[in-house]
Amino acid sequence: MVKLNVIYTKTGDDGTTGLVRGPRRPKYDLRVEAYGTVDEANATIGQARIxxxxxxxxDMILGRIQNDLFDVGSDLATPGADDPDAEHPSLRVRPVQTExxxxxxxxxNADLEPLRSFVxxxxxxxxxxxxxxRTVTRRAERITVELAATEDTNPEAVRYLNRLSDLLFVMARVANANGTRDVLWVPGVYGDVKK
Structure with missing residues (x-):
């Protein structure tokens, strides 16, 4: 169980932050940017739940996703390889969460109106x-992909974020009366407007 009694520690006043393990990193570090953007995606899901x-x-599914996103953030905040003999293994995103x-x-998606244009x-x-x-989740995914190109990162975190943005798109269509009230893109619509 997590217990947080002290909200401010002043340890980040020098512009660094502590990860789950390893040396402190600058707050602009790509790994910090990745899990920070996952936190931002989580906050936008909280707003959607209103x-x-x-x-x-x-709502129930979004609540589960918010918990899973904390797992994704913890995963991204834990650099380096896991010790197979560790008493408490690192929290990592698992395929079952993506599934x-x-x-x-x-x-x-089974009951959605077929798409005739971009939404x-x-x-x-x-x-x-x-x-x-969805768009904040896509940004988190892009940053995590960039991180994975330079540091060892759990590939399941990328897969989870990719699927999550897809699910948020589908749920948005469900919220628009199963797609019947989607706002569709009309290409070049302003090219026909007379001055």
Whole structure:
């Protein structure tokens, strides 16, 4: 169980932060940027949940995802290889968590109106909020991919973020009356407007 009694420690006043293990790193470090952006994605999902009162199943799934995102953040905040003999192994994202997202995508996507164009972020308040969460999750994924190119990183973290952004897209369509109220992209619409 985590116990946090002291909120400020002043240890970061020099512009560094402590990871789960290893030396302190600058707050602009790519690893810190990766797990910080995962935290930002989590916060946007929290905002989206304000709009889920009429969709309790989506709210329940988003609640589980918020917990999983803490696992992703912990994973990214733990650099280096794990000691196989450690009494307490590092918290790592596992394939079963990504598989849960895939099952939800398949479930929700089955009843959606077929896409006829790209979807613009918008529609209902829940759909718009889920699109914001999707774009922040994509940014977290891009940063994590960049981190993985330079440091040992759990590849499941990248897969999880990739699937999560897909699920958030599908859920946004569900929130838009199963896609019937999606706001669709109309290419070149302003090219036809007369001055």
């Amino acid at each position: 709009h889920t009162t009429s969709m309790p199943k989506i 849960f997202l895939e099952k939800q995508i398949d479930h929700f 613009l972020p918008g529609g209902t308040p829940l759909a718009a909020a889920l699109h914001v969460a």
